[in-house]
Amino acid sequence: MRHITAESLAPTDGIRDYLAVQEQKSLLRFLTCGSVDDGKSTLIGRLLSDTKQIFEDQLSALERDSRKHGTTGDDVDFALLVDGLEAEREQGITIDVAYRFFATPKRKFIVADTPGHEQYTRNMATGASTADLAIVLIDARQGVLRQTRRHSIIASLLGIRQIVLAVNKIDLVGFDKAVFERIVEDYRQFSHKLGFETIVPIPMSARYGDNVSSRSAQTEWYSGPTLIEHLETVSVDEAVVELPFRFPVQYVNRPNLDFRGFAGTIASGSVSPGDEVVVAKSGKSAHVRRIVSHGGDLSQAVAGQAITLVLDDEVEVSRGNMLVSPAARPQVADQFAANIVWFDEHALLPGRSYILRTETDQTSATVTDLKYRVNVNDFAHEAAKSLEMNEVGICNISTRAPIAFDTFAENRTTGAFILIDRITNATVGAGMILHSLRRAENIHWQSLDVGKNGRADLKNQRPAVFWFTGLSGSGKSTIANLFEKKLFATGRHTYILDGDNVRHGLNRDLGFTDADRVENIRRVAEVARLMADAGLIVIVSFISPFSAERRMARELMASGEFVEVFVDTPFEECARRDPKGLYARALNGEIKNFTGVDSPYEAPENPEIHLKTLGKSAEEMVEALELWLNERDIAENQYDSGGGI
Amino acid sequence: MNIALTHLQRLEAESIHIFREVAAAFAKPVMLYSVGKDSSVLMHLAMKAFYPAKPPFPFLHVDTTWKFREMIAFRDQMAQKLGFDLLVHVNEDGVRDNINPFDHGSNTHTHVMKTVALRQALDKYGFDAAFGGARRDEEKSRAKERIFSFRNAQHVWDPKNQRPEMWKIFNTRIATGESIRVFPLSNWTELDIWQYILQDDIPIVPLYFAKERPVVERDGMLILKDDDRMELRPGEMVENRLVRFRTLGCYPLTGAIESDADTLEAIVGEMLTARTSERQGRLIDRDEAGSMEKKKREGYF
Numbered sequence: 001m002r003h004i005t006a007e008s009l010a011p012t013d014g015i016r017d018y019l020a021v022q023e024q025k026s027l028l029r030f031l032t033c034g035s036v037d038d039g040k041s042t043l044i045g046r047l048l049s050d051t052k053q054i055f056e057d058q059l060s061a062l063e064r065d066s067r068k069h070g071t072t073g074d075d076v077d078f079a080l081l082v083d084g085l086e087a088e089r090e091q092g093i094t095i096d097v098a099y100r101f102f103a104t105p106k107r108k109f110i111v112a113d114t115p116g117h118e119q120y121t122r123n124m125a126t127g128a129s130t131a132d133l134a135i136v137l138i139d140a141r142q143g144v145l146r147q148t149r150r151h152s153i154i155a156s157l158l159g160i161r162q163i164v165l166a167v168n169k170i171d172l173v174g175f176d177k178a179v180f181e182r183i184v185e186d187y188r189q190f191s192h193k194l195g196f197e198t199i200v201p202i203p204m205s206a207r208y209g210d211n212v213s214s215r216s217a218q219t220e221w222y223s224g225p226t227l228i229e230h231l232e233t234v235s236v237d238e239a240v241v242e243l244p245f246r247f248p249v250q251y252v253n254r255p256n257l258d259f260r261g262f263a264g265t266i267a268s269g270s271v272s273p274g275d276e277v278v279v280a281k282s283g284k285s286a287h288v289r290r291i292v293s294h295g296g297d298l299s300q301a302v303a304g305q306a307i308t309l310v311l312d313d314e315v316e317v318s319r320g321n322m323l324v325s326p327a328a329r330p331q332v333a334d335q336f337a338a339n340i341v342w343f344d345e346h347a348l349l350p351g352r353s354y355i356l357r358t359e360t361d362q363t364s365a366t367v368t369d370l371k372y373r374v375n376v377n378d379f380a381h382e383a384a385k386s387l388e389m390n391e392v393g394i395c396n397i398s399t400r401a402p403i404a405f406d407t408f409a410e411n412r413t414t415g416a417f418i419l420i421d422r423i424t425n426a427t428v429g430a431g432m433i434l435h436s437l438r439r440a441e442n443i444h445w446q447s448l449d450v451g452k453n454g455r456a457d458l459k460n461q462r463p464a465v466f467w468f469t470g471l472s473g474s475g476k477s478t479i480a481n482l483f484e485k486k487l488f489a490t491g492r493h494t495y496i497l498d499g500d501n502v503r504h505g506l507n508r509d510l511g512f513t514d515a516d517r518v519e520n521i522r523r524v525a526e527v528a529r530l531m532a533d534a535g536l537i538v539i540v541s542f543i544s545p546f547s548a549e550r551r552m553a554r555e556l557m558a559s560g561e562f563v564e565v566f567v568d569t570p571f572e573e574c575a576r577r578d579p580k581g582l583y584a585r586a587l588n589g590e591i592k593n594f595t596g597v598d599s600p601y602e603a604p605e606n607p608e609i610h611l612k613t614l615g616k617s618a619e620e621m622v623e624a625l626e627l628w629l630n631e632r633d634i635a636e637n638q639y640d641s642g643g644g645i
Numbered sequence: 646m647n648i649a650l651t652h653l654q655r656l657e658a659e660s661i662h663i664f665r666e667v668a669a670a671f672a673k674p675v676m677l678y679s680v681g682k683d684s685s686v687l688m689h690l691a692m693k694a695f696y697p698a699k700p701p702f703p704f705l706h707v708d709t710t711w712k713f714r715e716m717i718a719f720r721d722q723m724a725q726k727l728g729f730d731l732l733v734h735v736n737e738d739g740v741r742d743n744i745n746p747f748d749h750g751s752n753t754h755t756h757v758m759k760t761v762a763l764r765q766a767l768d769k770y771g772f773d774a775a776f777g778g779a780r781r782d783e784e785k786s787r788a789k790e791r792i793f794s795f796r797n798a799q800h801v802w803d804p805k806n807q808r809p810e811m812w813k814i815f816n817t818r819i820a821t822g823e824s825i826r827v828f829p830l831s832n833w834t835e836l837d838i839w840q841y842i843l844q845d846d847i848p849i850v851p852l853y854f855a856k857e858r859p860v861v862e863r864d865g866m867l868i869l870k871d872d873d874r875m876e877l878r879p880g881e882m883v884e885n886r887l888v889r890f891r892t893l894g895c896y897p898l899t900g901a902i903e904s905d906a907d908t909l910e911a912i913v914g915e916m917l918t919a920r921t922s923e924r925q926g927r928l929i930d931r932d933e934a935g936s937m938e939k940k941k942r943e944g945y946f
Contacts, residue, residue, distance in 0.1 A: 015917075027652050087804075412812070
C-alpha cells in the first residue's frame with residue numbers, strides 16, 4: 001500500500017481507481033507462533049519493513065530504542081517495533097499478542113504476533129482464535145521444542161488448517177540443507193495427527209530477510225515460494241457461506257410497537273426475504289419478511305454480515321437463541337463433550353460451576369467429567385483430576401439450560417464457547433464442542449402432578465435451605481442441632497445434612513482435595529434442593545470453604561429459599577476449642593488440606609445471617625435464626641394475601 | 646452468487662457486531678465522542694448498527710476547553726442533525742486552577758483536562774461501558790489492547806493481565822464500579838478510515854481539508870492561532886499558510902501540515918505517499934518513551 005509513489009498516482013481519478021482496486025483485495029489473518037527467541041517479532045518487523053509500512057518517525061524512534069533496549073548489537077532490533085508494552089521492551093520478551101497491519105499489491109493482512117513463553121499461552125490462543133493461517137517459527141539451531149508442539153496443538157484445536165513452518169535463523173547454521181530437512185521431517189512426524197491441510201516449510205532468516213520477501217542467494221537448494229509469495233496466494237477457505245444458515249440473535253431491536261427486528265451477525269450460510277427460518281430452541285418457524293439495513297432493505301445477506309431480520313410471524317426469539325435453516329438444524333442440548341484449553345492460574349475443577357458464554361448465549365455450566373488431559377509432547381491421553389493453566393483436556397460439560405450449537409469441526413462460530421469464573425469474572429478457559437452426549441437426548445424431565453407448593457402446604461410451612469458455613473470447630477453442628485430441635489418443637493418438618501455424616505455414606509468416595517471438596521458440595525446442594533422440593537426446611541452444616549460452590553448452591557434453589565448462615569468464629573478460637581483434636585494434628589502436618597491451615601477458607605461477603613459466636617451462647621444464635629425465619633414467613637404471608645386469590 | 650465480502654464490509658460488520666454486543670450486555674454504555682475523523686466513522690457505524698432505532702446510549706464529549714473552535718461547532722451541528730443525546734463534560738477544577746497547555750505543558754494539561762476529566766464524567770454518570778475510536782495501527786501499546794478492555798474501579802488498565810479474547814465471544818462481565826472500554830475500530834487502519842469516509846460520504850470537521858489558516862511556527866510544529874489565549878513568544882509571528890490537519894485535538898498541541906489537499910481524494914493521495922505516521926503531529930506522544938501506555942494505564946483513552 002505505501003510502496004506506491006506520488007508520481008505513480010494521477011490526482012483524484014488515479015486515487016479513485018487505486019481505491020477501487022484496494023476494495024477488491026481479499027484479507028488474510030494469520031499469526032506467528034513458536035517458542036521464545038525463535039524470532040517471531042523480528043519476522044513481523046521484517047514483513048512491515050519489506051512492505052514499506054514503517055514511517056520515518058517510527059524508524060528513528062526504533063533506532064533510538066534499539067540502542068537503549070536492543071538485542072542485536074548495532075543493527076536495528078525489529079522486535080522493538082511490535083513489543084509495545086514497557087515491560088516487554090525492558091525484559092526483551094513478548095507478553096501479549098500485538099496486531100499489525102500490512103498490504104501487498106495482492107492482499108491485505110492482519111497479523112497477530114503472539115508470545116512464546118509458556119505462561120502467556122492464553123495470549124497466543126487469543127491471536128490464534130481469529131486467524132486463518134499460522135506461521136510456526138523454529139530456531140534452526142534448536143529444532144522442534146516443547147512450545148512448538150504446544151502451539152501447534154492449540155492452533156489445530158482452534159481450527160487452523162494452514163501452516164507455514166518457518167525454519168528461522170538458517171544463516172546461523174550456515175544455510176545447511178540437511179539441518180532444514182531434518183527439522184521439517186521432525187515436524188511432519190510429530191504433527192501428522194493434527195489435521196493440518198498444508199504444511200509449507202521455508203528456510204529463512206527474518207533478521208536478514210532471506211526468503212521473506214525476496215529469494216535468498218544462500219539457499220539455492222530451496223525451490224519453494226518466499227513467505228510473502230505464499231501468503232499472497234494461499235487459498236483462504238470461504239466455504240462458510242455454503243454451510244447451513246446460522247444466525248445467533250444478538251440484540252432485539254424494538255424502537256416502537258411497529259418494529260421488531262432481530263440483530264446479529266450471520267455465522268454461516270445466507271438468507272433472503274421469503275426464506276423459512278426456524279427458532280433453534282423452540283422449533284417454531286417463520287419466514288423472513290425483510291433484511292433491514294441503513295442504506296435500504298437487502299435482497300440477500302451472507303455469512304459475516306451484521307444484519308437485522310424482520311420475520312412475518314410473532315415468534316418468541318430473544319438474545320442467545322438462533323435462527324437457522326429448517327432443513328439442517330443445530331443441536332440443542334445441555335450435555336456435550338468438548339476440548340478445553342485452560343487459561344487461569346486456578347485449575348479447572350470438575351463439579352465447580354462456571355459461566356459458559358457462546359457468541360450470544362450465556363448459562364452456567366459444570367465439567368461433569370474430565371476424561372483426560374493431552375500431553376503436548378506425545379499426545380498421550382493422561383488421567384487427570386484437574387486442568388492446570390495452559391493445559392488441554394477433553395471434558396464432558398453439563399449446562400443449566402440447553403444451548404444451541406454445532407460441533408466446532410462443522411462450524412467455528414457456533415461450536416465455540418468460553419468459560420468465565422463466577423467470582424473474579426476472569427476468562428478462564430476456551431472450549432471447542434466435539435459432540436452432544438446421547439444421555440442428554442434420552443433423559444427428559446418427568447412431569448409430576450403433585451408439586452412443590454402442594455407438598456409444602458400440606459406441612460403448613462415454606463421450604464428453606466439454611467446453609468451453615470464456617471471453619472471446623474466453629475460451632476456449626478451445635479447450633480444446627482439446637483435450631484432443628486426448636487423447629488421440630490414448633491411442628492416444622494426439617495432435616496439436617498451434616499458434613500461428617502454425609503461423608504460416611506453418599507460422599508464416602510471423596511477426599512479433601514480442592515476437586516473433591518467441590519464435588520462434595522455439589523452433591524449436597526443437589527440433595528438439599530430435592531429436600532426443599534419435598535417441602536422441608538433443610539439445615540446444611542458443611543465447612544463449604546469456597547464461595548463459588550456456595551453461590552452454585554444458592555442458584556440451584558428458588559429465589560428467597562437459600563439462607564447463607566456464616567458461623568463466624570476466629571481461627572484461633574476454633575483451634576483452641578479443637579473438639580475433635582483435628583487442629584492439633586493438622587498444625588503438626590499429620591492431616592493435609594485442612595481448611596484454615598493449608599487449604600483456604602473464603603468467608604461469605606454478604607450472608608443472609610452473620611453469627612459472631614465469640615462470647616455468645618448457642619441459644620442466642622438460634623434466636624437470631626428463628627427471628628429471621630418468622631420475619632420471612634410473615635412478609636411472605638402479607639405478600640400472598642395482598643396478591644389476590 | 647457473489648458472496649465474497651470486501652475488506653471494508655468485513656470491518657464494518659465487525660464494528661457493528663461490537664456495538665450491538667455492548668448495547669445488549671451492559672446497563673449503561675456511552676460513546677466517547679472526540680469529534681475527529683475516527684469519531685465520525687464510529688458515530689456513523691453506531692447509526693447503522695441500531696437502524697431504524699437511534700443508538701441506545703448517549704455521546705459524551707470531554708471538552709478540555711482548548712479544542713479548535715471549528716470542532717465545537719461541528720460537534721453541535723452533528724448532534725442536532727442526527728438527534729443523538731450529547732453530554733459535554735469539563736473538569737471544572739482544572740478550569741478554576743486555569744490549567745492550560747501553555748503554562749503547564751502538554752503532560753499536565755492532558756492529564757487534568759482529559760484523563761481526570763474523563764474519569765470524573767464516567768463516575769458522575771455511572772457508565773459501565775465506554776466506546777472509543779482507538780485503532781491498533783496508531784501506536785504500539787494500542788496494538789496490544791483488547792477490543793473489550795477491562796478497567797478496574799479506579800479506571801486502571803493492567804496491560805500485563807488482559808483477559809483472553811477468543812473469537813467474537815466477548816467477556817462482558819464486570820463487578821460493580823468496574824467498567825469496559827470498547828474499541829470497535831481496533832482492526833481498522835488509517836487508510837481504511839479514509840476509504841470508508843469516501844465510500845459512505847461521512848461528514849468530517851473542515852480542519853482536515855487544506856485552507857489558508859493563521860499559523861505560528863513553534864517547536865518545529867505549525868500551531869494554528871485559534872484564539873487570543875495563545876500569546877506569541879519573542880520572534881514568533883503569525884503567517885497565513887495553506888495547511889490542514891491529519892489528526893485533531895487541543896489546538897496548542899496539534900501541529901498542522903503544509904498541504905494543498907482540499908478534497909477527500911487528495912487527502913487519501915497524500916496519505917498514501919506520506920513518510921511520517923499520523924500521530925507524529927501530536928506533542929503528547931513524544932513527551933517520554935512509552936507515554937501512551939502510561940496515559941492509558943491511568944485512564945486515558
